Structures are given as structure tokens and as C-alpha cells.
Amino acid sequence: MKEKLFPTFEAENPGVTLIQVTGTSTETLAKLQAQRNKPEIGVALIDDGPMYQALQLGFCDPIAADAYEGLYPLANMSGKAVGVGLVATGLAYNTDAFNKLGLPPPTSWEALVDPKFKQKVVIPSITNTYGLHTLVVFARLRGGSEKNIDPGFKAMIDEAGSNVVAWEPAPGKLAEMFQNGSTILAAHGSGRVQALKATGFPVEFVYPKEGAVALQVAACPIAKSPEPELAQKFLKFLLRPASQVILAESEGWGPTNVSTKLSDDIAKRVPYGAEAVSKMQALDWAAINASRSAWTTRWNRTVER
Template sequence: MKPIRLAVAIAAAVAAQTAVAQQPTLYLGAYGGSTEKLFKEKIIPAFEAKHGVKIVYVAGNSTDTLAKLQAQKSKQELDLVLLDDGPMQQAVQFGFCDNVKPETTKDLYPLAKLNDKSVGVGVVATGLAYNTEAFKKAGLPKPTSWEALTDKTFKQKIAIPPISNTYGLHSLLMFAKLRNGSATAIDPGFNALKSEVGPNVLAWEPSSGKMTELFQNGDVTLAVWGSGRVEALKDTGFPIEFVYPKEGALALMIAACPVVQSDVPQQSQALLQYLLTPEVQVMLAENQGWGPVNRNTKLAPASAAKVPYGEAQVGKLIPTDWTVVNEKRGEWTARWNRTVER
């Protein structure tokens, strides 16, 4: 190679290395599994190309990611995080979240506008799941009410996650409400779960895999579960349906917040806004079973049937007062273990 050409090649290589070195890096803390796969294959590449940023995906469940924020509070490494709404409220209370730009929430359902520092990017519903084939064989009508859980017809045929799982916590809150209580007057909920629902429960099952087995083995025919979990099992061909009870289903939000002390705050806000665009909201609905929170999102009928969708459904979902719940959850967990799940 001639000296001039060699010099040009070296200069080009140095320029390329410099460009890579100067490229900002955004650390995204979010769920593993299928969520990580979707983000890495479809969502992240398009955003990186448009914004000239490198995204490092840090996988973990909500508890893991919250623990990372706590461990790194003197100097945060994560720039944007996705958490379940309960842990997200803790992240906000601990001061880990920066303000969300007001324009980010302009097209969202009110339910997704959690506070000034976090926002919902998807929603699933907590309601009832039932084995349609088993109900048909037994000549039973479709369950339409939370009160079905108290029906002695289903003695030892029901599964409910424990209070350590959001679905179990939602069950407690719903029965408190049904018995004229609330999150701030929880006694009626505990009494109902212990005396009315408890005798029908075969398993207080936290694992989605074990819950699936309980249904597939015929051990249970009715459960409290999430809309996304039910659709995942239904997609395997199992005869199961999700029910939005007439008294209401509860909202479980997948929430996001830009992290304080970020060295790429503009890119973090931009990524959050990107996750809320109709284009990405469709991907999250079709691939993850997260109901869209952007009211402008249009889903195909097949996808719309699988998630909370539209004003009629999303607008009726019941939110959780996580400020109260997070303060009381330790006390409630001890009481649950003592009285409900003995």
C-alpha cells in the first residue's frame, strides 16, 4: 500500500474509533425473557439508528432492577427502567426517578399517568381465568363475578397467587372493596379470603409455570390471574379464557421512569417517548400482551381481543393506591401468612 493510501486508511480507522468512543451509551433496565428478545430484535435497533445512541440492555425482574437502583444510588448507572407499578412507586419514593416531560403523556389514558416521575407503558388486567372445557362438562355458566371464588361448587378447585404476587394482593384489595372496606380498611378483605374464599383454594401459587400445570392437570378449573398469562396459556391450545368481572378488573401497569443522575437524559426521555408511540405500543401488545396506554394505538381485532384495549376496557380498570399498599405490605404479608395461607 502506498504511503498516502496507508495514511488515509489509518486516519479513517482512527476517525471511526473516535466516533464509536464518542457515541453516547444508554443503559436500559427491564425485564428478561421475551421482553428482552423483543427489545433487542425490534425496538432497540430502530431507536439506535435514529438517535445515534448505543443501548445496553440490563435484564432483570422488577425486584432485581429496584435493587440495582438502591445499590447504585450514589452514582446511578441505569438511565431508564421498566418496573411493575408497585416497585416503581417505591423507586419514585426513594428518589431514583427524574421528572417525565409533560409532552410524553399527552396521548395517554389517565390510568397511565402515574405521577410526575413515572408513566405506564403497558397494562395487563387482573381478573378470573377458567377452564372453558371443564365448565362446559360440568354444566356451569361462565364466571362473571369475583363472588364465584366463594362458591362452594369450586371447593379445592381454585388457585390464587399469594400476597407476595400482585395478583394475590389484588385479590385482597378487591375483596376488601366488595365487603365495604378499602386499602385503608383492609380487615374485610382478610376476613373474606380466610373464611369465604380460602376453603375453595387448592393452592396459593406464585409461579406462573406451576399455575399452568395446575390447569393442565385438571387440579384447578378457576383462578385469579393476569390477562397476559391467560393468553399465553391459551395460545398453546389449552381451553382457558380470561374474564373481566362485572365488579371490575384491576390494573397491573408496566411502568417506566427516567433515572436521576443520567449522563444521557435527553436520550432517556426520547426512548421513553418512543416506547409510547402507537408503532411500539402495537409491538408490545402483539408480542408481550401489554394493553396499549396510548389512546391513538390501533390494534387488529385478533390482537385487541387478547389485551385490555380501548377506552371501554382500559378506562374501567381499577388502579392500586401503591402509596398505601407499599407502606402496609410488610404488615399485610405477615398477617396473610398467619391467617389466610396457614
């Protein structure tokens, strides 16, 4: 993003220099908390779950209404944050391994609990968004929800437990496990899978028939920031179709602007188009964030024991 988008914005706004402060979503949220009385960050880009926490904590200013024009409805996050990119949580599988075993590609979330994959599955820990998504998906599949998570925990313990070789939260480590054959099937993100595939490894991403989970990279203008007008301007810049194409190519983010046109090659790598977006599952982050700490404690005691 920095190399391909920042120079264009700076050229359009003489005298402006953009500074990227890197960090995970959790780290950025902690920085916003530490700077809340005198913020140094003008625009925050973090995953949708932590973004809803930022909204609840009052870190974000309202976004100009016209910024949402032409976006998919899910990109409007309470009028104070906006989805600038879309990633899917679904299934990753080793195509060579499946072919050697004479198995068809997985099509359902239920593949993660299929006994034929005993000790060949990775589901990330609940501290990883992909793992959290998987817990909620199985709660829904077993008759529960974000407000009734018990069926999800039961599925993780009783059904997935014997299949899972590791509850690995680190994407880099999961990539290694695919490469050394420790796993052939995992709950994973579309962007991460495409990055692994780009190395030449035989891996594919699957949108499960029950629906992949939408993970948005969200942005918001920070309240009390020193340059509020520039923050609004930068958000609109990120949402332009031309910028959305670059984000799809460089970051693996599906566009949230409906008008964005991607090449066939890039379109295959990201969630793209109204039909694909409409089939994705959105989560109730208010319910999740209210319970996430308790869920994490429970997970550590009962799932990864």
C-alpha cells in the first residue's frame, strides 16, 4: 500500500507526507487507547472485530455520508468506520495431497470434522480471527449463534479435536505446516492462501457452500486527530475504484466499492462481485466483543488443554 498508493495521494495534496505506522490490529488498538487524549494517528486501518471495539471506545469520528456511496452495504460500519477491503475465511487445502489420496476438493465446513482427516487439520486458536470465525460458524451449524456459543465449543472439542494436529495462530507457522506435510486442510483466510500459492505451493482456497465468513479491513478517522479534513480525504481516496484495484493486487483485499473492475486473474484471488459478497456470512461483532475475553479463557481451558 505504502509504495503504490501513498505517492499518488501525496502528489494530489502538495505538502502532505503520509507516514505508515505498522502493527497488528490489537497493537493499533492499544496505541489508540494510549493516545486517546492526544492522538498521533489520523486514520486507523484494522480488522473489523477490533474496529468495532474502537467504535465502542469512541476512538472514531463520523465519516462524511458521501464516502459510503457506491459501496456494498456491509462496508458501512455505524457511520464512523468503513470497510476498505474484504477477505474471506474459508478452507485451504493441499491439492497434491488430496489428489494422491483420491479425494475431491472440500466443499463444506464439515470437512474440518470429517474423520478421514484425523491429525491432518489445522484450526487456528481463538486468538486468531480465522479461529474465532470457525468457532462461530460451528456454533451456527450446530444450532447456536454468537449469543449461544456452547454448540460451537462442543463441536471444537468433540468433533474437531481428534482431527486437529495443531491450533496454530501464526499464519507463517501454518504455511510451514502445509509445506512440511503436517497438515493438508485448514481454516484459513483467502489472502493468506493466495500468498502461499504465489510461492508455487499447491494450495487452493475454498468458499464453503454454507458461506465463507467476511473479514473486512476497516478504516476510520480518529477523533481529535490533528488533520481531520485530510483523514476524511484519505478515506475517500482508499475507496476509489483505482485504489481498490491496487489494494486487490498488492494486499489481496476484495473491493468494497461496487464499481471496481478487476482483471480475471486478480478476481480469482479475492472476494469479488455482488454474488460472491452476498453469499458471505457477516458476524455480530457487538455480541462477540462482549464475550470474547470469556470465550478465550474457556477455549484455553477446554479446547487447547
